Amino acid sequence: MPADIPRPWWQGGVLYQVYVRSFADSNGDGTGDIAGVIDHLDHLEWLGVDGIWLSPVTRSPNADWGYDVSDYIAVADELGTNGELDALIAAAGRRSIRILLDLVPNHTSVAHPWFVDSRSSRSSVHRDWYVWADGTPEGSPPNNWISSFGGPAWTLDEGTGQYYLHNHLAEQPDLNWWNEEVRQTFDDIMVTWFDRGVSGFRIDVCNMVVKDALLRDNPPATDADSFTEQMFGQRWLYNCGRPELHDVLRRWRSLADRFPGRVLIGETPDEDIDVLAAYYGRGSDELHLAFDFPFINAPLDADALRQIVAGVERAFPPGAWPVWTGSNHDMSRLATRWAQGDPAKTRVALAMLLTLRGTPVLYQGDEIGLEDIEVPPERFRDPLGVRYWPAYAGRDAMRTPMHWRDVEGGGFTDPGVEPWLPFGDLAACNVEDQRRDPSSMLHFVRSLIALRRTSSDLAFGGYRALDSPVGSWCWSRGERTVVCLTLTDSACSFEDLTGTVLLCSDRTRDGEVLDGGLRLGGWQAAVLERHRG
Numbered sequence: 001m002p003a004d005i006p007r008p009w010w011q012g013g014v015l016y017q018v019y020v021r022s023f024a025d026s027n028g029d030g031t032g033d034i035a036g037v038i039d040h041l042d043h044l045e046w047l048g049v050d051g052i053w054l055s056p057v058t059r060s061p062n063a064d065w066g067y068d069v070s071d072y073i074a075v076a077d078e079l080g081t082n083g084e085l086d087a088l089i090a091a092a093g094r095r096s097i098r099i100l101l102d103l104v105p106n107h108t109s110v111a112h113p114w115f116v117d118s119r120s121s122r123s124s125v126h127r128d129w130y131v132w133a134d135g136t137p138e139g140s141p142p143n144n145w146i147s148s149f150g151g152p153a154w155t156l157d158e159g160t161g162q163y164y165l166h167n168h169l170a171e172q173p174d175l176n177w178w179n180e181e182v183r184q185t186f187d188d189i190m191v192t193w194f195d196r197g198v199s200g201f202r203i204d205v206c207n208m209v210v211k212d213a214l215l216r217d218n219p220p221a222t223d224a225d226s227f228t229e230q231m232f233g234q235r236w237l238y239n240c241g242r243p244e245l246h247d248v249l250r251r252w253r254s255l256a257d258r259f260p261g262r263v264l265i266g267e268t269p270d271e272d273i274d275v276l277a278a279y280y281g282r283g284s285d286e287l288h289l290a291f292d293f294p295f296i297n298a299p300l301d302a303d304a305l306r307q308i309v310a311g312v313e314r315a316f317p318p319g320a321w322p323v324w325t326g327s328n329h330d331m332s333r334l335a336t337r338w339a340q341g342d343p344a345k346t347r348v349a350l351a352m353l354l355t356l357r358g359t360p361v362l363y364q365g366d367e368i369g370l371e372d373i374e375v376p377p378e379r380f381r382d383p384l385g386v387r388y389w390p391a392y393a394g395r396d397a398m399r400t401p402m403h404w405r406d407v408e409g410g411g412f413t414d415p416g417v418e419p420w421l422p423f424g425d426l427a428a429c430n431v432e433d434q435r436r437d438p439s440s441m442l443h444f445v446r447s448l449i450a451l452r453r454t455s456s457d458l459a460f461g462g463y464r465a466l467d468s469p470v471g472s473w474c475w476s477r478g479e480r481t482v483v484c485l486t487l488t489d490s491a492c493s494f495e496d497l498t499g500t501v502l503l504c505s506d507r508t509r510d511g512e513v514l515d516g517g518l519r520l521g522g523w524q525a526a527v528l529e530r531h532r533g
């Protein structure tokens with residue numbers, strides 16, 4: 001893109017995922033809410049984020065914590081009101097922070113009036129809004145598809161004698177995206193929110209929206225298939241990722257393009273970079289951003305990560321912009337998964353996220369290095385933990401409340417109130433203490449974000465991998481900026497570097513002037529600026 005064309009805000013910006021139930025509780029019921037987000041905008045503004053992705057805030061029976069929607073337009077009572085959401089959009093806007101909502105187009109709740117009507121009779125108005133099919137003559141489900149959450153993807157509806165499809169819980173029936181009314185209705189939902197000032201959507205389960213029109217059986221998995229497919233024993237050929245999905249993505253993009261400054265980010269959990277690249281269409285006609293799961297799932301290893309970034313640089317169409325994230329409400333937090341609780345590693349991971357070419361998305365708590373918190377089974381909230389314990393503990397460990405202060409209630413809720421999920425060690429990791437300490441993780445993240453703001457190299461500059469010792473990773477951004485990471489216990493020497501250290505992960509070398517090279521200890525990161533000339 002020529003330098004004189006203004007870049008969209010989300011390319012140079014930093015996004016931040018707020019898991020609303022666990023961010024801040026304004027009314028002392030133990031559950032985070034929208035007013036709590038408003039109360040903590042100071043923190044986000046001080047940190048320097050440009051946009052907030054709110055996990056689902058609309059009505060839901062909460063079989064899957066908001067991802068089973070029963071009303072796409074009304075805010076859930078326990079999280080606030082539509083007026084409060086408007087107030088959040090306005091208050092954030094005054095601080096130049098945009099609000100993105102989580103849109104769940106793949107499925108609704110069984111309690112959604114559309115599904116209630118759909119299952120009421122085979123001839124109901126909304127029957128065709130969902131995926132209904134007859135079982136086999138032997139009494140088995142219509143095909144062999146397996147739910148992402150395990151077990152058959154079909155449930156028999158006794159009343160009408162047909163099966164409905166659900167790629168997640170049985171409480172989450174899949175919508176039929178071959179039905180034009182469904183498409184039109186979601187256009188209207190998007191427009192409603194755009195009109196209310198929402199700056200975009202994170203699109204849930206974006207890869208699955210369109211299914212095979214013939215509902216064909218998936219073939220058995222082979223050694224060549226992904227880990228997930230091998231685990232489920234079948235290749236995910238017909239239940240997701242159909243070519244016709246791209247018609248829907250183009251439709252959404254052209255709708256979003258009617259509103260200035262909006263962004264669509266897909267949850268696109270594919271393991272193949274070429275499949276990921278395809279979500280961008282020709283570069284500017286499908287999703288603006290597609291979450292990079294190969295990167296999220298990679299180990300914190302120089303070769304593995306460098307290869308993924310090289311793949312993205314190779315495969316993405318012109319104009320497509322990458323997005324980098326290390327944690328979310330479904331994945332173990334990066335401070336645990338990538339860094340095993342070692343703060344030096346966490347800093348390296350955060351430096352990487354915030355200096356690669358693309359939009360970083362931080363998950364709440366990443367900025368203080370918050371780790372997963374072990375939740376005792378009797379307090380499990382995630383249906384997956386409840387269903388699969390002890391084989392799998394579910395996703396509660398990464399959804400626990402934010403650690404604001406080392407006080408009773410954690411600054412999250414009132415003293416004496418039991419939060420909906422437990423805290424970890426508040427004294428060891430909290431926002432207030434880290435804010436007082438200029439050498440903290442929190443200040444490091446803030447400095448990285450601030451650096452991105454003042455450096456067009458870091459915000460927009462091209463990525464080029466540079467040679468570096470084994471276990472390290474070094475790249476240049478734009479004209480003069482270089483990033484060096486050591487992803488190993490050993491020290492590494494980076495040759496042929498002159499310039500100034502702008503930021504170093506242990507903060508002791510900020511401002512150091514280099515004379516021909518840089519030696520970094522194990523698990524360190526440094527951002528440098530080459531001198532002109």
Ligand code: GLC
Pocket residue numbers: 064067068104168204205267329330
């Ligand atoms: C997405 C959400 C996850 C949810 C699932 C079903 O993967 O991120 O939390 O359980 O969709 O809606």
Ligand code: CA
Pocket residue numbers: 025026027028029030031032033078
């Ligand atoms: Ca509350």
